[in-house]
Amino acid sequence: MRDALGGVQSVLVLGGSSDIGVATARRLLGSRAGTVVLAGRRPEALGAATEALRRAGAGQVETVAFDADDTAGHGAFVEQVFDARDFDVVVLAAGVLGDQDAAERDPEVAVTVLRTNFLGCASVALHVARRLRVQGHGTLVVLSSVAGERVRRSNFVYGAGKAGLDGLALGLGDSLVGSGAAVMVVRPGFVHTKMTAGRPPGPLATTAEAVAEAIDDGLRRGHEIVWVPGVLRWVMAILRHVPRPIFRRLPL
Secondary structure: OOOOOOOOOEEEEEOOOOHHHHHHHHHHHOOOOOEEEEEEOOHHHOHHHHHHHHHHOOOEEEEEEOOOOOHHHHHHHHHHHHHHOOOOEEEEOOOOOOOHHHHHHOHHHHHHHHHHHHHHHHHHHHHHHHHHHHHOOEEEEEEOOHHHOOOOHHHHHHHHHHHHHHHHHHHHHHHHOOOOEEEEEEEEOOEEOOOOOOOOOOOOOEEHHHHHHHHHHHHHHOOOEEEEOOOHHHHHHHHOOOOHHHHOOOOO
16 A cells, blocks of 8 residues: 555566566655565576665565466466555566567567567456456556557567557556556657667667656556657657558658
8 A cells, every 4th residue: 555645665566577667666666665576487586676676775575486478377476466465556567579580480489479478468467457456556557668559560579469468458447447446558669678788779769767757757647658758659649640651661
């Protein structure tokens, strides 16, 4: 439950190794001695993130095993972590970038990316939303992408997964209206993280810390959709309506 001033006291990060997820937890807690649970495939590899959060002022940092692809186990996983405590914010930061060229050569590679970015994330999001509804408060923050706003030739497998997740998250948010719980969809552009390391940055590239700041601001204002940087809202409003023969020739 949030504190008397509305401050976040507990955060669950699904995709605990995510630079954006960890930066968001650090930003939301500030110097308050709150609780962070980092959930990832290899909890033993989350030591650096755990220490960074403790140095930032988190009172308690826990790690638990979570696999976005294990949809059959998501129900039991969510029950376990929510039975231990309420969560003010759940950050769904799991996902893979994948290799577009490899995915086009081998459909199984594409399926692997889609399974994680859409099916796996959709599955755990639905389970989390059900528990947020039961506890009567809390926000599920879903990391989408501008890549899903209008899917581009250069990364259409990744973009398709994000487009599906984005649509599901918006509908899930509608379903929670009046319950006390909410969903916030975050649409960043290119973010400098270890996942994008070595790739040429796109226009309006940003950082994990900037995304975390925008998430914090969006939660305080009760926004349902957050763009990072904010100007992307207007850029995509234009690109959304560019005729396809022209759009496919753009260097995007």
